[in-house]
Amino acid sequence: MAKHDTPMLDQLESGPWPSFVSDLKEQAERRAKNEEGVEFQIPSDVCEDLLGVLELSFKHGRTHWKHGGIVGVFGYGGGVIGRYCDQPERFSGVAHFHTMRVAQPGGKFYTTDFLRDLMKLWDFRGSGITNMHGSTGDIIFLGTTTPQLEEIFFELTHNLNQDLGGSGSNLRTPADCIGSARCEWSCYDTQALCYYLTEEYQDELHRPAFPYKFKFKFDGCPNCCVASIARADISFIGTWKDDIKIDQEAVQGYIGGEFLPNGGAYTGRDWGPFDIAKEVIDLCPTDCMWMEDGKLKIETKECTRCMHCINVMPRALRIGDDRGLSMLVGAKAPILDGAQMGSLLVPFVKVEEPYDEIKEVIENMWDWWMEEGKNRERIGELMKRQGFQKLLSVTGIKPDARHVQEPRTNPYIFWNEDEVEGGWERDVDEYRKDHQR
Amino acid sequence: MPTVEFMGQNFTVDEDGFIDSFENWNEEWVQWVKKEEGIEELTDEHKKVIEVLQDYYRKNGIAPMVRVLSKVTGFKLKHIYELFPSGPGKGACKMAGLPKPTGCV
Numbered sequence: 001m002a003k004h005d006t007p008m009l010d011q012l013e014s015g016p017w018p019s020f021v022s023d024l025k026e027q028a029e030r031r032a033k034n035e036e037g038v039e040f041q042i043p044s045d046v047c048e049d050l051l052g053v054l055e056l057s058f059k060h061g062r063t064h065w066k067h068g069g070i071v072g073v074f075g076y077g078g079g080v081i082g083r084y085c086d087q088p089e090r091f092s093g094v095a096h097f098h099t100m101r102v103a104q105p106g107g108k109f110y111t112t113d114f115l116r117d118l119m120k121l122w123d124f125r126g127s128g129i130t131n132m133h134g135s136t137g138d139i140i141f142l143g144t145t146t147p148q149l150e151e152i153f154f155e156l157t158h159n160l161n162q163d164l165g166g167s168g169s170n171l172r173t174p175a176d177c178i179g180s181a182r183c184e185w186s187c188y189d190t191q192a193l194c195y196y197l198t199e200e201y202q203d204e205l206h207r208p209a210f211p212y213k214f215k216f217k218f219d220g221c222p223n224c225c226v227a228s229i230a231r232a233d234i235s236f237i238g239t240w241k242d243d244i245k246i247d248q249e250a251v252q253g254y255i256g257g258e259f260l261p262n263g264g265a266y267t268g269r270d271w272g273p274f275d276i277a278k279e280v281i282d283l284c285p286t287d288c289m290w291m292e293d294g295k296l297k298i299e300t301k302e303c304t305r306c307m308h309c310i311n312v313m314p315r316a317l318r319i320g321d322d323r324g325l326s327m328l329v330g331a332k333a334p335i336l337d338g339a340q341m342g343s344l345l346v347p348f349v350k351v352e353e354p355y356d357e358i359k360e361v362i363e364n365m366w367d368w369w370m371e372e373g374k375n376r377e378r379i380g381e382l383m384k385r386q387g388f389q390k391l392l393s394v395t396g397i398k399p400d401a402r403h404v405q406e407p408r409t410n411p412y413i414f415w416n417e418d419e420v421e422g423g424w425e426r427d428v429d430e431y432r433k434d435h436q437r
Numbered sequence: 438m439p440t441v442e443f444m445g446q447n448f449t450v451d452e453d454g455f456i457d458s459f460e461n462w463n464e465e466w467v468q469w470v471k472k473e474e475g476i477e478e479l480t481d482e483h484k485k486v487i488e489v490l491q492d493y494y495r496k497n498g499i500a501p502m503v504r505v506l507s508k509v510t511g512f513k514l515k516h517i518y519e520l521f522p523s524g525p526g527k528g529a530c531k532m533a534g535l536p537k538p539t540g541c542v
Contacts, residue, residue, distance in 0.1 A: 068539050070453045070527050074475055077524035084452045096452075168526075169503070207524060209503050209514045375502050 002028070003045055004052030008059070024051055027128050038124055042096075042145050046127040049093030050143065053085055064091075071098055071146050073153040076206040079164030080149055096145040100126075100152060101138035101165030103198070106191030107178035108133065117160055125152050135231070136215065137175030138165035163202075169376075170208040174198050176218035177225035185310060186220030187238025187323040188351035194218045196355060197362075210366070211373030221319065222307050228328075228342070233379050234362065235328045235342045238351075240320035243300045244309070250316035251276070251296045261312050280309050324350045327361060329391065330380030340380040345391065347402045361395050368394040443469040453527075455537040459494065462534030470532040475522055483520050483532075485510055490533040500526075500535050 002025070012021045028047035031040065043049070053064050069082025081099040088095035102118070118139070122128055127143035134140045144152065156162045165173035174197060177183070179190030197216060198205070204214075217228030220238045228235030253259045254274055260267065261274045276296070281289045288302035289309065296316075298309075310317045327349065328342025349357050369379045372386060383391050392399055417423050438457060441448045446465040449457040454473055456462060467487070471479055489509050493501045503525055507514055514525075521528030526538040 066452075068537060070455070070531075070537050072523060072527055074522035075518065077518075077526060082453060203515075207514055207518060208526070211502060211504075370504060375499075 002051070003048040004055060006051050006055040009051060009055050021051070024129065031128065040123075041125045041148055041151070042127065042143075043093040046093040046097075046143055047129065049085075049091040050097070050127070050129070053087065053091045053094055056087070056090075065097075069098065071149060073150055073164070076164060077208040078166055078168035078170055078206065081167060082146075094143065097127075097143040098146065098149065100141040100144065100149070101134065101167055101173065102141060102156065103163045103165045103173055104133055104137050104139050104175070106176050106194050107181050108137075109178075109181065114160075118162075121152065121155050121160070125155070134165075136165070136172050138173045164206070166205040168208040169210045169212050170206070170214070171201050171204040171210070172213055172215045173205070174216035174218065175226055177220050179218070179220040183220060184314065185223065185238075185307070185319055187240055187319055188220065188325055190218040190220045190226075190236075190238070192353075193236065193351060193355065193358075196353070197359075200359070204366075210370060212376045212378050214366075214369075214379065222305060223311070228331075230331050230341050232331055232342070233329065234365070235331060236325050236358075237328065238323065238325045239305050239348065240323045241348060242320035242322040244298050244303065244320060245318040246296055246298065247316050247318075248295050251313065252294075254313050254316055259313070259315050263314055280312050283308055324348050327358070329365065330378075330383045332378045332380045336376075337381055337384065340384075343383070343388065344402060345395065345397065347400065361397075364395045365391070441469060451537065453531075453537060455531055456534050459534045459536070462491075466534060467532055474528050474532065476520075476528075480520075482510075482512065482516075486512065486517065486520060486525075486529050487533045490529060490535060494533070494535050500530055500538065 006021075009021045013019045013025075024047050028045070028051065031044045031047060034040070034044065057064050064086050066084045066086045069084055071082035072078065072080045079101055081101070083097045083099060085091050085094045085097060119128070122130065122141050125144060125148045126141050129142040131140035131142055141152070153164065156164070174194050176190040176194035177186075179188070180186040181191060194216070204210070213233075215232040216234055216236070217226050217232035218236045219226050219228045222237055222239065224230075224235075224237065228237060250259065254261060255276055257273060261279060276291070281291070285306055285308070286302045286304055288299040290297050310319065325348075326344060327346035329345045330340050331342040332340050346361060349361075351358070365379065368391070369382055373379070373382050377385075388403065389399070392403070438449050438451055441450055444465045446463065448461060448466060448469065451457070454470070456466060467479065476483070486506070489506060490500060493499075493505070493509075501509070503514060506512075506517070506525055506529075510517075512520070517525050517529065521532070523531075530536075530538060
């Protein structure tokens, strides 16, 4: 018999999609039976009380978690999100219900051994409930009590060789697409760069020293499978400089129907036979492709590397060999002054260990933002407030046509005094000699 | 809210151990937090951080940004963590009697 009646949540057990309610109930039952004889360190009915408080929220249409919560582990300023229920007597199992962020491996590849060890620890010292994964990338342990935090941290670091993720006004946990591990379009090793920079900036990740949060995300190509352009203060997006490699025989394979376009992604409906003119050449945003003597041609210098033709004909078209990445800066959610996506700062940089060129841009940006950023001002907002030109000057990057989508349309153009002959110091009496009042 | 009795004083605190009001702060509170936060000995440097936080809070009604705290005290962030293992927010602000840090933490 469940501890609380949950008539509304019970409805969410029907339907085809995996039900989080059924899963929570299963976990509640597993803890109640405790066949493995675990000495649970937090209330064994935590899952039942979570369902109970959630049902109450469904009934009221309001949250039942108190405001904020400041807990953590010694030495770090973040990594744990404290949370307390506002009905602790009724739902004592979730009176404390803190979330721990655990750093995840690149591309989120796991062995079952590792996951089993994590879950053994979490069953013992936490609720056994997780989020795989948080939007930023972390493994999320959902629900434990304050006294368990240091215990879990000790186990994670000493026995699982695993650290916490980031939270607060600091560098948050970086995340990447799977990159070269399983994708032929990856223009650099996203996992290597993500891992390297995560290690390099551990101090910035664990001890908040910034005006506000700061995120890195690494995409192997402009398809942006980790959505860096929308969800990272600096997004690292792979690209190439030379020609797209064309396998003309495979192009014929697509035209002849031997290969399915888009890797067969649209086979759920009859779209007619593949038409290379209609589906590739006419859709190219810069119109830089054509057929000549039965061969597909691409004018590389007009190509913006949007990925469309490669996405449609993956067996025939491949990314170039002169590879690197672009850095875009300033993406953020709407609060405070409106949503932003990343703006192009570095059009192309080679990705080579020890990544000095990339680190220089990052650190120059941080120096500027840490000095000039207001309390809780994202770097995207500082860019708006002080201007893109300021970002260029602090990073030592020369203005380039690629930095804008279009030139400004207003004439409120600021000049530095030293750019103007004679400077700003003028004497009105001198002016009056030629222009009477 | 729970109360704490320590060295003959009563303090009202929240779940995270932050004092209910800056007005109720006193020297005994510092001793209590010192025990809670794993600080062995209170040095002049600890006191300096607390003074700076309190002065700033009295003048501005908010806690200073980490950078401002570093600048005014002359202590690098690393040193502040050496003094207060939980960091400037959970450690130093709590000891100084400032309100609990809020926002997306």
